[in-house]
Amino acid sequence: xxxxxxxxxxxxxxxxxxxxxxxxxxxxxxxxxxxxxxxxxxxxxxxxxxxxxxxxxxxxxxxxxxxxxxxxxxxxxxxxxxxxxxxxxxxxxxxxxxxxxxxxxxxxxxxxxxxxxxxxxxxxxxxxxxxxxxxxxxxxxxxxxxxxxxxxxxxxxxxxxxxxxxxxxxxxxxxxxxxxxxxxxxxxxxxxxxxxxxxxxxxxxxxxxxxxxxxxxxxxxxxxxxxxxxxxxxxxxxxxxxxxxxxxxxxxxxxxxxxxxxxxxxxxxxxxxxxxxxxxxxxxxxxxxxxxxxxxxxxxxxxxxxxxxxxxxxxxxxxxxxxxxxxxxxxxxxxxxxxxxxxxxxxxxxxxxxxxxxxxxxxxxxxxxxxxxxxxxxxxxxxxxxxxxx
Amino acid sequence: xxxxxxxxxxxxxxxxxxxxxxxxxxxxxxxxxxxxxxxxxxxxxxxxxxxxxxxxxxxxxxxxxxxxxxxxxxxxxxxxxxxxxxxxxxxxxxxxxxxxxxxxxxxxxxxxxxxxxxxxxxxxxxxxxxxxxxxxxxxxxxxxxxxx
Numbered sequence: 001x002x003x004x005x006x007x008x009x010x011x012x013x014x015x016x017x018x019x020x021x022x023x024x025x026x027x028x029x030x031x032x033x034x035x036x037x038x039x040x041x042x043x044x045x046x047x048x049x050x051x052x053x054x055x056x057x058x059x060x061x062x063x064x065x066x067x068x069x070x071x072x073x074x075x076x077x078x079x080x081x082x083x084x085x086x087x088x089x090x091x092x093x094x095x096x097x098x099x100x101x102x103x104x105x106x107x108x109x110x111x112x113x114x115x116x117x118x119x120x121x122x123x124x125x126x127x128x129x130x131x132x133x134x135x136x137x138x139x140x141x142x143x144x145x146x147x148x149x150x151x152x153x154x155x156x157x158x159x160x161x162x163x164x165x166x167x168x169x170x171x172x173x174x175x176x177x178x179x180x181x182x183x184x185x186x187x188x189x190x191x192x193x194x195x196x197x198x199x200x201x202x203x204x205x206x207x208x209x210x211x212x213x214x215x216x217x218x219x220x221x222x223x224x225x226x227x228x229x230x231x232x233x234x235x236x237x238x239x240x241x242x243x244x245x246x247x248x249x250x251x252x253x254x255x256x257x258x259x260x261x262x263x264x265x266x267x268x269x270x271x272x273x274x275x276x277x278x279x280x281x282x283x284x285x286x287x288x289x290x291x292x293x294x295x296x297x298x299x300x301x302x303x304x305x306x307x308x309x310x311x312x313x314x315x316x317x318x319x320x321x322x323x324x325x326x327x328x329x330x331x332x333x334x335x336x337x338x339x340x341x342x343x344x345x346x347x348x349x350x351x352x353x354x355x356x357x358x359x360x361x362x363x364x365x366x367x368x369x370x371x372x373x374x375x376x377x378x379x380x381x382x383x384x385x386x387x388x389x390x
Numbered sequence: 391x392x393x394x395x396x397x398x399x400x401x402x403x404x405x406x407x408x409x410x411x412x413x414x415x416x417x418x419x420x421x422x423x424x425x426x427x428x429x430x431x432x433x434x435x436x437x438x439x440x441x442x443x444x445x446x447x448x449x450x451x452x453x454x455x456x457x458x459x460x461x462x463x464x465x466x467x468x469x470x471x472x473x474x475x476x477x478x479x480x481x482x483x484x485x486x487x488x489x490x491x492x493x494x495x496x497x498x499x500x501x502x503x504x505x506x507x508x509x510x511x512x513x514x515x516x517x518x519x520x521x522x523x524x525x526x527x528x529x530x531x532x533x534x535x536x537x538x
Contacts, residue, residue: 120464120466120469121466123463123465123466124465124466124467127465128399132399132400133397133403133431134397136397136398136399136465137396137397137530138501138502138530139461139465140488140500141461141463141465144459147461148456148457148458148459149457151458151459151513152456155513196462198461198462198463199459199460199461199463200460200508202459246500247490248431248490248499248500253456253457253490
């Protein structure tokens, strides 16, 4: 199979970005990405944009807002969507564009401006990440769905609220070290456990933020991958799974079957197993989601996720460090951006460019796990320092 | 009456009879006339045999609580201080617990849990699904402790 490499990465600051529009956020990330690869936009042949929601961006075609503002006209550009996994869909589409031979150099941009609308509107839009016909009428929200997953996990495996909070404490610790993160502050276990209830049993610090921000990566073919300023990082495994629209239609609420399927595909394509992963970013839109992710990825046995994080196995120095960028929890979750930002973080980890205090020494294989909605879509990508046999 | 009186958002479906059923006091599933597959929520098209005719089947009996939550940070239709007079915000369902039960035939039903405080709920307990018509004429599904 054709090999595809990441040859440039860039991102802007995540947060409540009252100072910038969607297109301006995208520009920040692309400018940083081009500078990282030391090329001009003129060399880029094709672009894939990820913006998850039209209702947040006030546009039917957010990709046109971005490509025009970047000065990319008239070259190929379009937008892909997969809810909160949109960014990984764009990475996957970029990989396909390069691997098919359609282009040698492709720009993948993720951008989302979520704070243009009131929180209740954003809650409403995100609540429809479940079934807008059969679940929304019960006042279900995004936290509500994951709250049901948490309750089911607690009932079956004895997972505790303190174990959920341990995810938040860890991710805030690393987010505080990340200059691009939305909420750069440490929190204590007690603060997390006594915060107000969002959707029982999930409390404020069990939930990710509503954030603005953008990220971009450049994907190159094997033929040109060595021509750029930084050493190429190979996108060696891709997996994509699909789950039922309604949570009610799942036989088991303690797993996201789409994510387990995506992991199986990605490990198989990269010819690795969970034990080979040196560093991972997983989709911690809620603390329970990170615990379920450990299990779906095979980083720990089923039901052990709560104890795994509590024992420090996913902190720096543990069995497999997870979300050393602060995760969605602390770095923020501009939904269409997240999958691209995950690629940015793993590339930085494998290059040894992560900030002091959150760099895994000698990491050679990294993994991203990105979930859309409540697991209707899930993408797992494997990144490697060494080029595979192909 | 339109389907939106249940869904809040979507007006037109091929299973509008579901809402008519709720208003009559019946909770309805669909059964494919081709292969006999039961579905809840009801659907007009069978994903198993691709037949597109179905008959209505009334749901009775109780099921086991799979999971539940109470949503405190609410979306638009359920946020009273947004000044909307709509549905459930003005009524008693916010923030009532919401749960999913699994019936003996394997169907799963989401509904507002009434007749039990959240602290009294446990995964695995038995609840029975029932239609409920609200004071404003809209319809929804509730889950009540079996026997009430």
